[in-house]
Amino acid sequence: MLMLTSTAVEAVRDITTGKGAPVEAGLRISSPEDAQSFRLALAVAPSQGDEVLTAEGARIFMDRKAAEYFEDKILDTDLDSKGNTTFVVAPQTT
Numbered sequence: 001m002l003m004l005t006s007t008a009v010e011a012v013r014d015i016t017t018g019k020g021a022p023v024e025a026g027l028r029i030s031s032p033e034d035a036q037s038f039r040l041a042l043a044v045a046p047s048q049g050d051e052v053l054t055a056e057g058a059r060i061f062m063d064r065k066a067a068e069y070f071e072d073k074i075l076d077t078d079l080d081s082k083g084n085t086t087f088v089v090a091p092q093t094t
Helices: 006-016 064-072
Strands: 026-030 039-043 051-055 058-062 073-079 085-091
Touching: 006 026, 006 058, 006 073, 006 085, 026 064, 058 064, 064 073
Parallel strands: 026 058
Antiparallel strands: 026 039, 051 058, 073 085
């Protein structure tokens, strides 16, 4: 199952708990049909069939394709060249 670092948990919580955000809100990771990429979006609730991951108040919803891909990954954060927070995906090590 996808693991989140403490900084990723904080980033997801920051995104999903803004003013006026529903309590059930989460970060949804999905893949458009036949695409080789993933889309991140704020979602008010999981879509039917989504896998729901909850970690220290952070909620992530993943469609089937995303859940399969991220099964053995770690979600972390880093800063881009402009100092903005970005998500980084790495393999889990055993």
